[in-house]
Amino acid sequence: MTDVEETTATLPMARKCPFSPPPEYETLREKSPVSRVGLPSGQTAWALTRLEDIREMLSSPHFSSDRRNPSFPMLVARPVRPEDDSFRPSLIGMDPPEHSQARRDVVGEFTVKRMKALQPRIQQIVDDHIDALLAGPRPADLVQALSLPVPSLVICELLGVPYSDHDFFQACSSKMLSREVSPEERQTAFESLRNYLDELVTKKEADATEDDLLGRQILKQRETGEADHAELVSLAFLLLIAGHETTANMISLGTVTLLENPDQLAKIKADPGKTLAAIEELLRVFTIAETATSRFATADVEIGGTLIRAGEGVVGLSNAGNHDPDGFENPDTFDIERGARHHVAFGFGVHQCLGQNLARLELQIVFDTLFRRVPGLRIAVPVDELPFKHDSTIYGLHALPVTW
Amino acid sequence: MKIIADTGKCVGAGQCVLTDPDLFDQSEDDGTVLVLNAEPEGEEAEENARTAVHICPGQALSLA
Numbered sequence A: 001m002t003d004v005e006e007t008t009a010t011l012p013m014a015r016k017c018p019f020s021p022p023p024e025y026e027t028l029r030e031k032s033p034v035s036r037v038g039l040p041s042g043q044t045a046w047a048l049t050r051l052e053d054i055r056e057m058l059s060s061p062h063f064s065s066d067r068r069n070p071s072f073p074m075l076v077a078r079p080v081r082p083e084d085d086s087f088r089p090s091l092i093g094m095d096p097p098e099h100s101q102a103r104r105d106v107v108g109e110f111t112v113k114r115m116k117a118l119q120p121r122i123q124q125i126v127d128d129h130i131d132a133l134l135a136g137p138r139p140a141d142l143v144q145a146l147s148l149p150v151p152s153l154v155i156c157e158l159l160g161v162p163y164s165d166h167d168f169f170q171a172c173s174s175k176m177l178s179r180e181v182s183p184e185e186r187q188t189a190f191e192s193l194r195n196y197l198d199e200l201v202t203k204k205e206a207d208a209t210e211d212d213l214l215g216r217q218i219l220k221q222r223e224t225g226e227a228d229h230a231e232l233v234s235l236a237f238l239l240l241i242a243g244h245e246t247t248a249n250m251i252s253l254g255t256v257t258l259l260e261n262p263d264q265l266a267k268i269k270a271d272p273g274k275t276l277a278a279i280e281e282l283l284r285v286f287t288i289a290e291t292a293t294s295r296f297a298t299a300d301v302e303i304g305g306t307l308i309r310a311g312e313g314v315v316g317l318s319n320a321g322n323h324d325p326d327g328f329e330n331p332d333t334f335d336i337e338r339g340a341r342h343h344v345a346f347g348f349g350v351h352q353c354l355g356q357n358l359a360r361l362e363l364q365i366v367f368d369t370l371f372r373r374v375p376g377l378r379i380a381v382p383v384d385e386l387p388f389k390h391d392s393t394i395y396g397l398h399a400l401p402v403t404w
Numbered sequence B: 001m002k003i004i005a006d007t008g009k010c011v012g013a014g015q016c017v018l019t020d021p022d023l024f025d026q027s028e029d030d031g032t033v034l035v036l037n038a039e040p041e042g043e044e045a046e047e048n049a050r051t052a053v054h055i056c057p058g059q060a061l062s063l064a
Ligand code: SF4
Pocket: B005, B009, B010, B011, B012, B013, B014, B015, B016, B017, B026, B031, B032, B033, B055, B056, B057, B058, B059, B060, B061
């Protein structure tokens, strides 16, 4: 057992190539796969870079996701949250058994079957946006024309949030995820979005229907006599943010990657049955939400031969894990046929992404429809001039100029 | 080969259903796993069962 104490590096590390993880991850994995690192919050934590260590940590009951606890390793300063009963952590910020119950209350909304039932509506939304894209000027920004509005509309309809307010909540969410804004601005964005959803849930409580997820949760809570307004607000908050930023970025990054790899694109055009496999590979290659796999130890535990003590923070660098040669042969090669189902881009363990099958479905419909209907699609600027989100907690593209 | 599911551990991520909808489904109420065929036969079905066990995030599935 080793017990390395010195801090070897600081997170976050920058990607040098927009399509690969920060090069330091490889060095860390080779030299010291469980390594002390400094965080922008001033905390120190352990960084894990091997796939197996990350999976082990995320499925161990001795690591906590409780973001209320000061031991939780933060990569950006956390918003100050109200201490009173009006605030509840969201699913990603709590542990079992509290988490198990809360997740179970809503997971039925996200089953594979429920997602399939949304398919015609998502297809219609995608078709409408591609109609508008084709009717509009060239070049067009694919982020504004497709990547952002599609998942945003889908999650709004599913939750029961008026899409007409999208400018407002998209602005809040991008401020909350940006590393460039001041802690005060982030705090304001957090509070305005929370107040907005608080009011929205209050309105729905007065007139709840079966038509949307929030309404259904309200009715369900009434039936069980466990009405919990604060819990619904934090659920709405999590689903709204997680539901559009992540998928939007994967649509943009995936489009660029497929256009840059015409041989792979040709495979999915010839056989749309391969699109899902391509999506798994895109998820693995980019791993855009890698700090969602941060935890802290609640007991002394050994991971990868290193003792992690109770109270110490751990950042599972899932993007490093997804490029671990022990988990994926030639990890830096984009190969839609590698069968990368065991990646950790959606996390692992009890917190694994609740909306993952919605994300898969949206990506599948978008890629199949976009490349079929706009066969001449190409990027309108050199790829190295694209504005990649090196400044955000969730990786992606700020804009994607395309033409056809 | 026999598939054993521990619904207490299942987090409803549906990875098993995506792997093989002939072997797995999810309950309508709480999304937990339903094993449709606990005794897969044939190479492909057995391979799918092994994949499902490997990628199940809740470690709710095992083979006996
Ligand atoms: S993959 Fe595992 S956790 Fe997910 S639904 Fe199937 S059994 Fe449950």
